[in-house]
Amino acid sequence: MTKTGAKKSDFRPNDFVVYPAHGVGQIVRIEEQEVAGTHMELFVISFDKDKMTLRVPTAKANSVGMRSLSSPDIVDAALKTLKGRARVKRAMWSRRAQEYEQKINSGDLISIAEVVRDLHRAEDQPEQSYSERQLYEAALERLIRELAAVERIEETDAADRIGQMLISRAAA
Template identity: 25%
Template sequence: MGVAYLFQVGDKIFYPMHGAGVIKAFEDREIQGKVQKYCILEIPLNNMDIMIPMKKLESSGVRKLLDKATMKEIMDEFRQSESNEILPWKERYKTNMEKIKSGDMQDTADVVRDLMNQSKEKVLNSSEKQMLNHAKDFLVSELTLGAGLSESQANELLQISS
């Protein structure tokens, strides 16, 4: 049944729109009279546990955390590249939201970099400020859990030099 059986209790994972976490358990639960197997995720960023039905685990976008070498490559590119997209606000917001929802660390890093660069040019509107903060939180959560960095070290990596 797909990637669901590639996961084990204790695996470090990333859940799009929630951040990095750990698989806490696999349990059978009865909900609305039906017994289903669930994957229980512990997400430290929001201090919550999430139950996902095993049959929806793959489609939920849950993935194992990237290895340290891949994270380093992404963060090196993050610090060295510049955004080249100049889109109208609505299109930019939609594109950025799709990137964040994908759960892909590279896409999320691109959103953070682009919005941080844009904020140097002009003040971000409240929706984009909120998006930037959430995307940063997701990156920090993956860097702290996956690369073993402290929160302050992860935040330092996200500073773009002017």
């Protein structure tokens, strides 16, 4: 089997996939397109929540980090991560913000859960800065969407489940 053949068979129309920079999307179709005189086969991925469509060359899907949804074991590990103690480095905020952004855009569910854990604020904690809240909400949204897709539940139910994990950690 050729390299592109192996990649092509990994993903099919209607599959949910994770694209690192955008989170969970669904492959709508695979289409042929001519780009700069070269015929390419492309995955057409819809991100309904963002009202966005992305076209990814089938041969490049793995190299850009596109992956299938996480396994239930990875989801469990990510949820366990939420229960851990927040690990906030003493580095300057700009440096930490950059690290959080990299974790979010890595597409790795456990890294995303670490960002949610580290940036979560309980009711009795000080207010977050605007940039902290933006990063927290981006990570939380990615985590919610993937949990909902893996467990085939509504995003509101996934959000409730994650919220309960974070509250139980705060109470411990």
